[in-house]
Amino acid sequence: MSIPEPFRLLAYLVGFLSFVGLNAAYLVWVERKGAARFQRRPGPTEVGYAGLLQPIADAIKLMTKQVLVPLEADRTLFRLAPVFVLTPALMCLATMPFSAAIGAIDFNLGLIMVFAFGAINVLAIMLGGWASRNKYAIISAARVVSQNVAYEIPMLLVVITLLMVTGTMSLREIVDQQAGGFWNWNVFNGIWDFRGGGWGHIGSNPLAPVTFVIFFICMLAETNRAPFDMAEAESELVAGAFTEYAGMGFGVFFMAEYANILVGCSLATILFFGGWHSPIGILPGLLWFLVKLYLLIFTVVWIRWTFPRTQFYKLLNLSWKILIPVSLITLVLTSVMLKLF
């Protein structure tokens, strides 16, 4: 890049902040409009064309509200939690290669960094819940922790399976390995690998689509999205860990939720769907990355408005009894296949 170093970083910082802000605002619109379409209603229509200015109106409303801190609350932690919840998402985005030319940092531990910062998100929600001194918030915090611990394991197992195949943790290199057509994507190339040229050979992970499904389910659980939104089960826990937050404090948690979806879906795009590479060999670049990203985000919304919330013990059962054994099977299978072929 021709831009000198400190300015380049500054440009990326501003870029990520605006990208996250814009997405958080307009994913709310997508969510509401999507929910409406799934339920065959019109959704927001009043503010601007097709309700497009609705997120801005909401943001203005939130910003004009007073940020109240409950008397009983731990004032420092209470104020710190929103900061902690949004920063990791931004840090994660820094390692994401959006296209061949766009990517803030490219270092060979990108994937580890994403997971390391992803884990802080849990801590932040727990802090917010704990500092509120509100029974709903504390129940929610406890749920978030046990849920995230349970789902971190299959997610990491799945990622290890993938790492054994790719042999690198640099997200950029992982994307580059998937160049070519959609048959070279990690979600398919485990079954039959064409990358050697010719007719190809048997892939190293015949259960690759299952691997992706497990990753996606874990991603939903990690970001506390429906059907795993036990943390903010509106009907039981008011707003969960965010119950005591008013105004923009709540707004930041809300933004962080969508920022995390953004990170999760970006990661899925990079790891399984070939990042910026075109599925049919035309126009590689940011366009394809965004198309894949938003298709995955649409799937997240689609899942939210299809399935009811699971019970908490069923959620843990799903993780410990199904996802972890299955991801262990894929892990063992992949290592055997790698040794044999």
Next chain:
Amino acid sequence: MKNLFKEVWTGFGSLLTGMRITLEQFFKPQVTVHYPHESLKMAKRYRGHVVLVRDTTTGKSLCIACKSCEKACPSDCIVLDGIKREGEKKKSVTDFKLDFTKCSLCGSCVEACPIDALEFSKNYNLASTTKESFYQIDLYKPTLEAKAE
């Protein structure tokens, strides 16, 4: 063990079925009515508050101020008054007030009316910030406005 595999397989299949169904709904036209901009036509037998029936040619109220409705009303909601004008055979109404806070829309007044000068309206957009605005709904005034037109 075999059961577990079967359960996971069929469970996953049913999840996909659910997602297929919601996606089908996604592309279908909406079923709700966009209320303030469009509204449903009220059913024929819908009961809004009563109104005076007007003569289709003159626009005047048909009411002859016989006070049958006033007597028929079980909750004493209706107060009306009338005079006999020069050159007319029948009396005509000069004042017709309905207390809608007490009215239960029983329809006794509509039934009691000898010349069918009362009917149920289709008006359901009734809202006010004060209770007083429903104490005396003037049913006579709208018939005068129609005359002016």
